[in-house]
Amino acid sequence: MTESGRRPRADARRNRERLLAEADAVFRAQGTNASLEGIARRAGVAIGTLYAHFPNRRALLGALLHQRNDALFARGADLLDEPGAAAALTAWVHAVIAHAAAYQGLAAVLAEGVDDEASELHQACVEMTDIGDRLIARAREAGALRREATGADIFALMNAAAWVAEQMSADQAGRLVELAMAGLLVPSS
Amino acid sequence: MTESGRRPRADARRNRERLLAEADAVFRAQGTNASLEGIARRAGVAIGTLYAHFPNRRALLGALLHQRNDALFARGADLLDEPGAAAALTAWVHAVIAHAAAYQGLAAVLAEGVDDEASELHQACVEMTDIGDRLIARAREAGALRREATGADIFALMNAAAWVAEQMSADQAGRLVELAMAGLLVPSS
DNA sequence: ACCTGAACACCGTTCAAGT
DNA sequence: ACCTGAACACCGTTCAAGT
Numbered sequence: 001m002t003e004s005g006r007r008p009r010a011d012a013r014r015n016r017e018r019l020l021a022e023a024d025a026v027f028r029a030q031g032t033n034a035s036l037e038g039i040a041r042r043a044g045v046a047i048g049t050l051y052a053h054f055p056n057r058r059a060l061l062g063a064l065l066h067q068r069n070d071a072l073f074a075r076g077a078d079l080l081d082e083p084g085a086a087a088a089l090t091a092w093v094h095a096v097i098a099h100a101a102a103y104q105g106l107a108a109v110l111a112e113g114v115d116d117e118a119s120e121l122h123q124a125c126v127e128m129t130d131i132g133d134r135l136i137a138r139a140r141e142a143g144a145l146r147r148e149a150t151g152a153d154i155f156a157l158m159n160a161a162a163w164v165a166e167q168m169s170a171d172q173a174g175r176l177v178e179l180a181m182a183g184l185l186v187p188s189s
Numbered sequence: 190m191t192e193s194g195r196r197p198r199a200d201a202r203r204n205r206e207r208l209l210a211e212a213d214a215v216f217r218a219q220g221t222n223a224s225l226e227g228i229a230r231r232a233g234v235a236i237g238t239l240y241a242h243f244p245n246r247r248a249l250l251g252a253l254l255h256q257r258n259d260a261l262f263a264r265g266a267d268l269l270d271e272p273g274a275a276a277a278l279t280a281w282v283h284a285v286i287a288h289a290a291a292y293q294g295l296a297a298v299l300a301e302g303v304d305d306e307a308s309e310l311h312q313a314c315v316e317m318t319d320i321g322d323r324l325i326a327r328a329r330e331a332g333a334l335r336r337e338a339t340g341a342d343i344f345a346l347m348n349a350a351a352w353v354a355e356q357m358s359a360d361q362a363g364r365l366v367e368l369a370m371a372g373l374l375v376p377s378s
Numbered sequence: 379a380c381c382t383g384a385a386c387a388c389c390g391t392t393c394a395a396g397t
Numbered sequence: 398a399c400c401t402g403a404a405c406a407c408c409g410t411t412c413a414a415g416t
Contacts, residue, residue, distance in 0.1 A: 012399060036390070046401045051391070111356035147371060149364075156361045157368065161351040167300035173339075173343045179346065180365065182336060182372030201380060240410070281379045306413070380414075389408065394398075 016053050018043040025058055031104030032061060054188050061109060062120030069124045072099050079135035088142040089135040093158050093177055096128060100162035103168075107162035114155060129142075129155045139185070144185050191324035192200040193276060205242050207232040212249055215374050220293030240316060250298060253310030254291075258313045262289050266319035275374050278324040282366060290359075296351035303344060318344045328374070335375050 002010040008016070022042040026034045036057065054060040075095050079088040100106045113121035114129065133151030140148075157180050163175035195222030197205070210230040215223045225246065229239040245248040264284050268277040289295045302310035303318065329337075346369050354362035 009398060014399085034390090037388090047390085048196065048392080048402070057390090064355050108356065110355075115357070140404070147368075149368065152361065153364050153368065156353050156357055156365055159356070161366060163352050164300075164345050164349050166407055167297065167348070168304070168345055172341065175342050176345055176349060178367045179336075179338065179342065181371040183368040183370065184372070198379060224385085224407090226407090235412085236385070239410080241380070296390055345401090380416085382413105384411105384413095386411080387409090390406090392403105392405080394401105394403095397399085 005099055015043070015045050015049055015117070019045065019050055019053055019060075020064060024064055027061070027064070027103040029081075029149075032109055033105055034058070036060075045179045051064070058109065058113075058120045061103075061106075062124075064123065065124065068099065068102065069127075073131070076128075080134055080138065082094075084143040085135070085139040086188065089132075089139050089154075089185075090177075090181055092131065092135055093154065093161070093181070096158040097162050097165065098174065100159065101165055104166050107166060108161045110162075112182065125155070128158075132158075144186050146184060149184055197302060201242075203234070204234050204238055208234065208239055208242055208249075213253055216250070216253070216292040221246070224292055225249075247298065247302075247309045250292075250295075251313075254310065254313065257288065258292065258316075261285065262316055262320070263315075265309065265324075269320070269323055269327065274324070274328040274331040275352055275377065278321075278328050278333075278343075278374075279370055281320065281324055282350070282370070285347040286351050286354065286366070289348065291352055293355050296348045296355060300348045314344070317347075321347075331368075333375050335348065335373060338373055 016070065019039065023039045026039050026042065037047055040047045045049075050060075055180050060150055072095060076092060079092050079095075080090075084089045100110060107117075109121060109127055110128075113119040114125035116122060119125075129151040131151070132154035136145070136149055136151060137152065139145050157177065163174040164176055201366050208228065215228050215231065220374055225239055226236050229236045232239070239249075240283065243252065261284060265367045267279060268281050268284075271277045271280075289299060298310060299317075301315035302308040305311060308314075318340040320340070321343035325334070325338055325340060328334050346366070350362040353365055
């Protein structure tokens with residue numbers, strides 16, 4: 001319990017920051033399943049210290065993603081105000097795929113988080129789905145949809161494409177998105 | 190090296206079969222990353238025996254999938270002879286997704302296998318892509334395509350949908366397939 | 379020819395003892 | 398209040414010794 005009082009001790013605060021910095025570097029290089037032992041070692045602390053600050057891997061990941069999520073949701077809010085509803089939806093899909101490309105394995109964590117209320121990433125996943133729902137509603141009102149779809153459908157597409165980018169290539173993921181968006185949207189020209 | 194001579198010893202043959210049977214049961218229940226130690230224990234052999242028969246996890250998986258693959262490719266050959274080119278392509282996509290649903294985690298192994306020539310599943314992945322290419326060509330000739338696509342695109346879609354089925358639900362995977370196929374195919378009615 | 383199981387090198391997670 | 402690191406329970410993989 002390192003968050004009980006108000007001001008964390010200076011060494012605790014420094015350890016937390018070093019852990020986050022090393023975790024980011026290691027997750028970037030080795031993916032979300034990298035060894036926590038290795039992260040603690042690189043941060044110069046014992047493994048118990050890592051667990052004291054972050055009770056599990058998802059908590060560590062959630063702390064790392066927090067800033068990035070804020071930027072992503074700000075982008076979502078911007079897109080909701082942009083004129084072209086279809087283009088905004090497409091831009092949103094690409095933004096989330098780029099977001100999920102931060103660490104290999106992140107797509108699976110996000111896909112798990114949307115259904116698991118205990119996940120530290122649950123709230124972020126729900127917000128992503130919600131933004132998708134609203135962008136879909138705008139596109140529908142603009143007459144830009146060929147067929148019905150939900151925020152959950154958009155969430156599934158984004159995560160599937162992020163997974164394809166991890167497993168195969170970003171190009172292949174892009175082609176999957178083009179295919180699905182062509183199925184969703186009225187041809188523009 | 191248990192395959193050097195012609196006739197394997199009777200006990201070796203029995204162990205191999207028991208290992209395959211238990212591996213199938215365990216992979217079904219726990220996915221492709223289940224403990225190999227546990228499989229050996231259930232089969233009543235030491236862990237070294239499992240490794241003597243199957244040098245790694247993919248080899249065990251490849252042996253398990255062999256029969257199933259034959260059935261899948263036979264289905265592919267049938268579909269290449271069926272009249273409706275677009276319906277045949279759609280049926281193929283669903284057949285592979287059902288195939289990949291055998292074990293949780295199989296989609297990732299297949300996605301990895303298509304690029305990794307050393308994988309025991311490489312050949313099967315190449316064949317799947319090839320069947321996709323041929324079904325696409327037939328659909329193109331029949332004027333059933335709205336846009337270009339390749340066997341690799343179909344392979345990516347199939348595996349992405351199989352992954353969505355694992356992580357979210359078969360329903361969600363089905364909606365992804367519908368979206369992508371609507372983007373690929375000329376509306377039928 | 380095949381099987382056994384100890385040995386090795388690695389994990390994640392907890393918790394008593396320290397400072 | 399926080400940190401340490403040994404302890405525990407688990408892996409995958411190899412290989413000398415057996416039958």
